[in-house]
Amino acid sequence: MHDIRLIRDDPAAFDAAMGRRGLTGIADRILSLDEARRAAIHEAESAKARQNAASREAGAAKAAGDDAAFARLRAEVADSKTRMADREAQARDLDAQQSRLLLELPNVLAPDVPDGRDEADNIEVKRWGTPRDFDFAPQEHYQIPAVAADLDFATAARLSGSRFVVLRGTVARLHRALAQFMLDIHTTEHGMTEINAPVIVRDDAMYGTNQLPKFAEDSFRLTDGRWLIPTSEVTLTNTVRETVLDADALPLRMTAHSLCFRSEAGSAGKDTAGMLRQHQFEKVEMVAITRPEDSEDEQLRMLRCAETVLERLDLPYRTVKLCSGDTGFGARRTFDIEAWLPGQRTYREISSVSTTGDFQARRMNARFRSADDPRPRFVHTLNGSGLAVGRTLIAVLENGQQGDGSVVLPPALAPYLAGMTRIAA
Structure with a gap:
């Protein structure tokens, strides 16, 4: 959500910011609605004032026995009342149009986000580990x-349709172990509080983390109007919705392991083999709520938290800064971490770590107050995968595969697997 006052103060700067997102002429549309809305409010207030004045004058005319003046003033009261109601309705309609437009506009990008059209223009900022040399053709x-x-x-297809999987036996256990491993690192080493929250939310929560209104088709909606979460970013971030936090309590650092649900609208024919892109999957999410002056450092901290998990698993990865054309709707800046998948012979996204600035906080009305400044300010919110459990499972299996068909597992997982270090062919 954008601050209308900033758009009024510098419409050219706002248009330039939206231009980086491929949008043009936005400030004029917003300010035209804003001008008309404020004019309607002013006219409604003027009509209300005239209604009150005419009512007083009508009372005086009646007391003086001036029936003609009384009738004229009574008619004026009724006319002013009608005009006020009309202008108030017009103002509400214009306000709804303006709010809808503001809700559908993406976040302003951070100045250091590189310009570009798509993922081909992303910039690699780090590479860790060396992809293994196989003496056989690695499989997916x-x-x-x-x-x-x-x-x-x-x-799974018989049960639910395409883009689902049933995990059995050792693979199901490995999947569970990975989630536990991630949670333990984030809670014991990275200072995050573990949260177990609902996976069903109301409209307000989806609006708060910018899934609505723009991305309704990307999520699953229940028959009662509520939604299955696409990520626990929704629930974790909305825990501070409509609150004023004490500055001394910040930053809040949370993590959760949850089911996630995505319709994958628009991805027909993409990644149809295997479990890389599913309607139902699991993720360990990280969310931070900070003061504005701390959010830049917090993003880098969260990035290291996610990278640490991959390093403990000895999985080669690279980190990229997303360009303007590939940065998500709600993000000011995003870093993607991509794990090496030998079966595909490429790096694939396994985590995104984003800062949204106060974009989500404005939608949620989430603020904080300092002891030295009683005026509430909007918090900054950040989110990231720490990591996507299913994709980490894929990376572990593909990087650990052996020529005899077995899989060697990362030593770090042995305590979670009763000492098991290999899945036999």
Whole structure:
């Protein structure tokens, strides 16, 4: 959500910011609605004032026995009342149009976000680990002999349709172990508070983290009007909705392991094999609520939290800064972490870490107050995957596959798997 006062003060700067997002002429549209809305409010207030004055004058005319003046003034009161109601309705309609437009506009990008059209223009900022040399042709996760039978897409399709999977046996246990491993690192080493929250939310929560109104088709809606969360960013961030926090309580750092649901609208034919892109998946999410002056450092801190998980698992990865054309709707800046997948012979996204500035806080009315400044200010919100559990499972299986069809597992997971270090073919 954008501050209308900033748009009024410098419409050219706002247009330039939206221009980086591929949008033009936005400030004029907003300010035209704003001008008409304020004019309607002014006319409604004027009509109300005249109604009150005419009512007093009518009372005086009646007391003086001036029936003609009394009748004329009574008619004027009725006319002013009608005009006031009309202008108030007009102002409400214009306000709704303006609010809708503001809700559908993306966040202003940070100055250091590189210009570009798509992922080809993203900038690599880090690379860790060396992809392993295989003496055989590495396979994709669903082809590896040791685990193929435990990735049951056929049963899932009978149960739920395409883009679902049933995990069995050792693979299901490994998936669970990865989530536990991530949570333990974030809670014991990274100072995050573990949260277990609902996966069903109301409209307000989806608006707060900018899934609505623009991305309604990307999420699943229940018959009662509520939504299945696309990520626990929605629930974790909205825990501070409509609150005024004490500055001394910031930053708030939260993590959650949850089911996530996405309709994957617009991804037909993309990543249809395997479990890379699913309607239902699990993720360990990270969310931070900070003071504005701390959010830049917090994003880099969260990025390291996510990278640490991959390093403990000895999974090669690269970190990229997203360009303007690839940065998500609500983000000011995003770093993607991409894990090396030998079966695809490429790096694939396994985490996105974004700062939204006060964009989400304005939508949620989430603020804080300092002891030295009693005026509430909007917090800054940040979110990131720490990590996507299913995609981490894919990376572990593909990087650990052996020529005999078995999979060697990262030593860091042994305590979570009763000492198991290999899945036999």
